[in-house]
Amino acid sequence: MSPVNEPLTERIKGELITRLEAATNAVADRLGLAAEARPQVFLEIPKDRKFGDYACNAAMLLARSARQNPRAVAASLLEALDLSGTQVDRAEIAGPGFINLYLKPTWVYEALREVLKADAEYGRSRAGAGQRVQVEFVSANPTGPLVVVNARAAALGDALAACFKWSGYDAQREYYVDNMGTQVDTLGKSFELRLRELLGETVEFPEGCYPGDYVVDLAKRFLEERGEEEARRLLGVPSELARQRQFAAYGVERVVTWHRNQLDRYGVHFDEWFSQKSLAESGAVDRAMATLRKHGHVYEQDGAVWFRTTTFGDDKDRVVIRSNGEPTYFALDIAYHLNKFERGFQKVIDLWGPDHASHVTRMMAMTQALGYPAGSLEILIVQWVRLLSGGQLVKMSKRAGDFVTMEELIDEVGKDAARFFFLMRAAESHLDFDLDLAKLKTADNPVFYVQYAHARISSLLRQAAQEGFAPRELPVEALACLTDPSEQELIRKLAQLPEEIAGAAAAREPHRLTRYAIDLATLFHKFYDSCRVLGAEPELRDARLVLVQATRIALRNVLGLLGVSAPERM
């Protein structure tokens, strides 16, 4: 990865925070405040421009600790504040005790120049300092089609990993292939029964087997590839389990490939497809159990081995080795996460469905028991999706076999709309997905609203090129004619992209970026409406072309990060 310069906004903010910390400490000394009573200094961008470019509430926090009048504390803080050599034009006390900082008007033009200079890299920052992070997501059972929740998790996990990468983390996308256990055996059994049906046998298809058509397709394909003779030979294997597992092995591989193709089509690509089976076969479970035992966290009871998770706040202990000697899913998960930590990830993030939410406590117990710092593992719960069509709930019942698959969703609304819609909501929010709205190719659809801004820009720049004009790097003085409020607002928004991305990574909230994209599109449309580019005076025209180009860069980069295309024409 090419070295990324620290973005201008981060440099300005960092410098101001340093100055404010010094002043805060000086005031805190005078007030006799202990180190713990001193507030963390941070800057926020006020909602209203009249409150400056940055606002700081440190004085109000100091006032609380010292039980003093906030505005008076703000006055002493301002007095102690050395702003020489910074970008600050003036600082004011306002409202209940905010310190509002107003930057020199030229800073926005420098910010604008940076966008063009960084181009495809614009938005990157170094906040993560190369820390190794792993995001594991989707990890669906390879026993059936990917469904709508998987699509939501895929959009979220992929965008989150992208946020990390853009913020200077070394991020890896991982998919855990659950290719063993009872569900896989069930697939093998269902497969075998369908195969027998295809060969003319009359079979009873029991409850608990997978009824979906995809199992029939698997069996058909197996017959085509391996031939009837081979099929009959395998069906003749006497041991039921051994028989099923041959088919399961074939089926799982097919289904995993199918999933991978679906995800490729959705634009989600994993760095690692980690096989549960190979983990188990490597002896990792035994090693993990030995580690737990060494630290005295396990005991035997009723012929099973238990992990004393209650030590770490769980409401009951959990079985890790069943009385039949087989490890539980939890034991495999312990081995798997130990393996993740051993691979050197400082931060491991799992995206899970709400059906596993209750397992979070035991996973945290595991992290502690294995001696890894709290926070090494984070589990984000991705809530269910309800589909609405014509104002009605679309029924999704796995038993009835009528669940809506990820494939059907993408066919229905397209990859861009699906990903954008999923990313408009926080992961933990229960989501109603309006299929009708997502399908609309009109203004009502926020995806198209944002994409339209990009297409509009592309069209404008094409027109400009025809007339012989193109955006080119201009000095600050040449950009200083961009004084219209719509231009100012747009530039400020552009300048915020790196910190928006870093903030989304830090909070694990990629959905902030769809909001950003919508806001950016809005500001561009307003600018477009109030300022003409072509036909303006040459100097103004050239400066505006820079602004248009910068907007295009920011839109393209943020949409790319979200996995949504940025069309040139619509």
Add this chain to the structure above:
RNA sequence: GCGCCUGUAGCUCAGGGGAUAGAGCAGCUGCCUUCUAAGCAGCUGGCCGCAGGUUCGAUUCCUGCCAGGCGCGCCA
């Protein structure tokens, strides 16, 4: 019963210890001789679930309650 998630405009959802609570849709009203009207401007619409507590300040944090969702297996 216990645990987790959610409760903000008619609908779907953002936001968040502070300065007038936001967006989209839905409903009304304007704006295309000119770079894409898939756009812009304006209006209407809110006991931020309820009740306490902490605080100079709570819609935001804490507790209780109510409502909805999801879990609670030596399945995954």
